[in-house]
Amino acid sequence: MTGARAIDTFVWFWGRRGGGPVFALKFAQWLAEARPDETLLLSFSETSEELDAARSCGLPLVVAPDPRIAGSPFAKARAVLGMARRFRRDMKRLKPRRVVIPMNFAFAWPLVYLVPRSSRVIYVVHDDTPHPGDYARLWQESTQKRLVAKADRVLALSAAVGADVLAHHRGVKDRLRIVPINAFYADALQPAATSRRPAPVGRPLQLLFVGRLIAYKGLSLLRAALEPLKTRDDWRLTIAGNGPDKAYADDAFRDLPQVTLRTEWLAQQDLQALIAAADVLVCPYVEASQSAIIPEGLALGTPSVVTPVGALPEQVGQGEVGEVAAQVTAAALAAAIARLIDDRGHVAALQARAPVFMQAGRASADLGSALD
Numbered sequence: 001m002t003g004a005r006a007i008d009t010f011v012w013f014w015g016r017r018g019g020g021p022v023f024a025l026k027f028a029q030w031l032a033e034a035r036p037d038e039t040l041l042l043s044f045s046e047t048s049e050e051l052d053a054a055r056s057c058g059l060p061l062v063v064a065p066d067p068r069i070a071g072s073p074f075a076k077a078r079a080v081l082g083m084a085r086r087f088r089r090d091m092k093r094l095k096p097r098r099v100v101i102p103m104n105f106a107f108a109w110p111l112v113y114l115v116p117r118s119s120r121v122i123y124v125v126h127d128d129t130p131h132p133g134d135y136a137r138l139w140q141e142s143t144q145k146r147l148v149a150k151a152d153r154v155l156a157l158s159a160a161v162g163a164d165v166l167a168h169h170r171g172v173k174d175r176l177r178i179v180p181i182n183a184f185y186a187d188a189l190q191p192a193a194t195s196r197r198p199a200p201v202g203r204p205l206q207l208l209f210v211g212r213l214i215a216y217k218g219l220s221l222l223r224a225a226l227e228p229l230k231t232r233d234d235w236r237l238t239i240a241g242n243g244p245d246k247a248y249a250d251d252a253f254r255d256l257p258q259v260t261l262r263t264e265w266l267a268q269q270d271l272q273a274l275i276a277a278a279d280v281l282v283c284p285y286v287e288a289s290q291s292a293i294i295p296e297g298l299a300l301g302t303p304s305v306v307t308p309v310g311a312l313p314e315q316v317g318q319g320e321v322g323e324v325a326a327q328v329t330a331a332a333l334a335a336a337i338a339r340l341i342d343d344r345g346h347v348a349a350l351q352a353r354a355p356v357f358m359q360a361g362r363a364s365a366d367l368g369s370a371l372d
Contacts, residue, residue, distance in 0.1 A: 014045040091114060280340055
């Protein structure tokens, strides 16, 4: 790590892939914008998928070696010990006022105990409990419990998750703040949001399901919802992503000619290109906290159709910039999708309102104050 003088905020995320590095970078960029007079240092892993984006964002960056690629088990153990020694040494030298952990990752605990007592620890809770089908549930639950207990400030990304945190963690009430996840993604508002493809009139409606293919995302619910729509030729659906339910997706949707499958891991650029090309995102989740895909879409002018679970209705403004199914049933989801297929003026209105909605959400949120 470079820099010998004390810094105000150390944003620390050594996860490798998925939404974590993207969110960590957005967190750092927004905080730098909110508090331009303070010093900030971003720490990413050398194996992060977003390392190039972090290097080009203009923020001070330090790159940490990843001990998981050290080779033999003995070499990995030595690398972990070396990582811990470097982290402790650098914390003593940098003396950050705050250490922000934007998402749980493999080395956040127990290395958080090497943070100086004079530094405030800020931990962001994305999901209070693992979702159905999630990996390493016991590890996630136990490490998050310790991180919440250690943190001087806990941030939740929706009121729904905030309520879960209050219900499951003692003594957290005075330390908890809510900063809606949508506000972090308003920085992605680019010309693409104002120069979108023409309104979806006179052609099939382009739907997109994108993200990790896993039980709680509701692929089976989506398949059942599409059954009454399979004779229609005025819609198309792309299913893109990878995960434990890849085999199910490949099998369950192959008989629908309207569906294109891209069951593969997507880089952030590929994900954004798919979202920008779609008319509507489909989020048929059967369980949820909040979703990063929804604001990714809204920032590019792409609304979502969602189920009424977790904070999803809140994320689309209770219908202002999305369609909310009446229930978590195949019939209700089919009705919501059919409305969008049948009413293209409604889709165009949702698309037009999305950037304004995102900008208003960013303006009303206060990340800087939430940290103190």
